[in-house]
Amino acid sequence: MQSRVERLPSLTGLRWFAALSVFVCHIAQQGIFADPDVASSLGHLTSLGSLAVSLFFVLSGYVLTWSARDGDSVRSFWRRRFAKIYPLHFVTFCIAGVIIFSLSEPVLPGGSTWDGMVPNLLLVHSWLPDAYIVSGFNTPSWSLSCELAFYLTFPLWYRLLRRIRVRQLWWYAAGLALAVACMPFVARLLPDSPEVVPGMPLRDMWFTYWFPPVRMLEFLLGIVLALIRREGTWRGPGTGTAALLLGGAFALNQVVPPMFTLTATTVVPIALLIAAAADGDLRGRRTGLRAAVLVRLGEWSYAFYLIHFLIIRYGHRLLGGDQGYARQWDTLAALGITVAALGVTIAASAVLHIFVERPCMTLLRGRRPPEEPAPDSGDRPHRAPLERA
Numbered sequence: 238m239q240s241r242v243e244r245l246p247s248l249t250g251l252r253w254f255a256a257l258s259v260f261v262c263h264i265a266q267q268g269i270f271a272d273p274d275v276a277s278s279l280g281h282l283t284s285l286g287s288l289a290v291s292l293f294f295v296l297s298g299y300v301l302t303w304s305a306r307d308g309d310s311v312r313s314f315w316r317r318r319f320a321k322i323y324p325l326h327f328v329t330f331c332i333a334g335v336i337i338f339s340l341s342e343p344v345l346p347g348g349s350t351w352d353g354m355v356p357n358l359l360l361v362h363s364w365l366p367d368a369y370i371v372s373g374f375n376t377p378s379w380s381l382s383c384e385l386a387f388y389l390t391f392p393l394w395y396r397l398l399r400r401i402r403v404r405q406l407w408w409y410a411a412g413l414a415l416a417v418a419c420m421p422f423v424a425r426l427l428p429d430s431p432e433v434v435p436g437m438p439l440r441d442m443w444f445t446y447w448f449p450p451v452r453m454l455e456f457l458l459g460i461v462l463a464l465i466r467r468e469g470t471w472r473g474p475g476t477g478t479a480a481l482l483l484g485g486a487f488a489l490n491q492v493v494p495p496m497f498t499l500t501a502t503t504v505v506p507i508a509l510l511i512a513a514a515a516d517g518d519l520r521g522r523r524t525g526l527r528a529a530v531l532v533r534l535g536e537w538s539y540a541f542y543l544i545h546f547l548i549i550r551y552g553h554r555l556l557g558g559d560q561g562y563a564r565q566w567d568t569l570a571a572l573g574i575t576v577a578a579l580g581v582t583i584a585a586s587a588v589l590h591i592f593v594e595r596p597c598m599t600l601l602r603g604r605r606p607p608e609e610p611a612p613d614s615g616d617r618p619h620r621a622p623l624e625r626a
Contacts, residue, residue, distance in 0.1 A: 245303065247476075247514040248296060249535035250526035255289040255296075256538040259377065260545045260582065262286030264575050267553055271565035284490040284498045287446065288483075290380055291500050292507045294452055297384060298459025299511055301391055303467065311392045318388040320601035322539075323360075325594045326381055329543040330358060333375040336551050360385045363447040366440070368433045371447050377546050379447055386449035387456045398460055403468040406461050410508070413458040417504045420445045420454075421496040436495040446499045455504060462512045471516050476524045479513040482506035534583070540594055541586035548582050 263286065265279040334354075353370030356362040362370050363382035371379045401409060421441065430439040444451060465471055474482070483506035490498040517524040534541075556574070557564040566574065 243519055245300070245515050245518045246532045247518045247524040247526035248300060248511065249538075250524075250528065250531035251292070251511070251514055251535070252296065252538045253531055253534040253541075254526075255292045256541045256545075258285040258289040259542060260549070260579065262289070263546055263549050264578070267549060267558075268563035269553060269558075269565055269574060270568060270571045272568050275568050275571075281491055284487065287499045288487060288490075288503050288507070291455055291503055292511070293380065294383065294387075294455040295459040295462075295504070295508055296511055297387060298391075298456040298461075299463045299515065300459075301388075302395060302460045302463035303515070305395055314392060315388065317598075317602040320598045321594075322381055322384060322388075324597035324601070325540060325543055325589060326360065326375075326378055327358075328589065328593050329375050329547065330378070332544075333547055336547065337374065340551070340554065363449060366430075366443040368439060368442070371443070375543065375547060377542055383447075383449040383452045383456075386453065390453070391460075394457060394460055398457070398464060401464075403465065403470050406465050406468075410458060410461045410465065413454050413461065414505050414508065417454045417458070418501040420451050421494075421499070421501055424496065434495075441496040442499075445496060455500065458504070458508055459511065462508055463515075466512060466515060466519075471512060473509055473512055473516070475522070476510065476513045476517050476526070479506060479510040483510055537583070537586040537590045540589035541582055544585045544589060545578075545582045548585065549578055552578055552581070 262283050265282045268276065270276045270279060353362050353365070353367070353373040356365060356370055357374045357378060360378070360382045362373065363379040365371065398406075398409070424441045424444040427440040427444060433439045433442045446452075462471075473479070483503065486503045486506045489502050493502060514524050514526055516522075518527065552574075553564070565571070
């Protein structure tokens with residue numbers, strides 16, 4: 238194992254683009270554009286959300302593996318991960334609760350907002366095959382339920398996978414990617430269920446997209462990729478080529494059945510892009526992802542991810558959208574609202590990062606293993622941002 242952790246700022250910059258993609262997805266879903274042609278075009282962007290979440294999951298496994306250290310106890314690891322994800326989740330949960338209580342608005346038509354309050358608070362809601370529970374309160378927090386499962390099992394996975402010979406790791410990576418691509422077919426073996434969105438039965442959405450054990454496959458893929466690179470045997474495309482492949486997969490999402498757009502079509506190019514960006518940093522190559530502004534926005538991306546949906550949804554409500562009614566504007570006005578929502582979200586994420594996320598990490602994360610430098614040392618200043626959920 239390496240004696241120090243090299244900086245991987247491109248992964249932090251990549252995280253910002255993933256968070257922005259989720260924002261664009263939810264803007265497209267709000268239906269604020271009155272022009273039917275524009276609204277139809279935006280509908281093609283909704284799969285950006287699932288693409289970004291998949292990237293977050295693979296990236297989580299990669300970064301945790303890359304930053305793993307001998308001498309770090311399981312308890313210390315869990316404490317640091319709790320300090321990273323839970324305080325900000327709790328704060329945004331409370332913000333959502335105050336807003337929802339004051340408006341008495343269900344998250345989905347026909348479902349109570351208060352359904353799943355306790356599972357959401359405990360981050361176990363994505364284990365339950367109920368769209369109202371999974372989407373209750375602050376909807377994007379469902380992914381934290383998966384991340385919590387990842388963190389609880391990471392010490393075991395890391396201990397097992399690091400024993401595998403490097404040549405065999407390539408086969409594990411291929412097998413995991415294939416398993417992800419096969420999950421939509423496995424979902425069809427489950428009992429039939431009503432559609433949660435057009436063309437997407439609840440069984441497909443829950444099992445393929447929300448269910449933590451299935452999403453664990455992407456996390457494990459990230460672990461394996463990091464182990465391959467740490468052994469110095471990565472032989473893959475550069476960042477530009479990987480980005481083009483991901484763009485091609487996104488285009489493919491426009492024509493394949495909806496169940497394949499969640500993870501199956503994009504998992505391979507996502508894995509290649511993450512590995513290429515990290516490899517580019519380590520080799521000193523240009524990646525287009527490590528500009529100072531992108532790294533800073535990447536540091537705020539977790540807060541951005543947790544607050545953006547509340548701003549979009551209830552900002553829309555504040556501007557006149559009522560329950561079951563999406564107020565619409567002409568294209569120029571809708572673009573202005575989108576830009577304003579983005580600006581407010583960035584500002585709110587900066588405040589949450591500075592006054593909630595960072596202080597709680599400092600207070601709760603505990604002592605580091607002796608060989609691991611502090612995040613503010615000159616050796617590796619980007620360590621803390623890379624430990625995102």
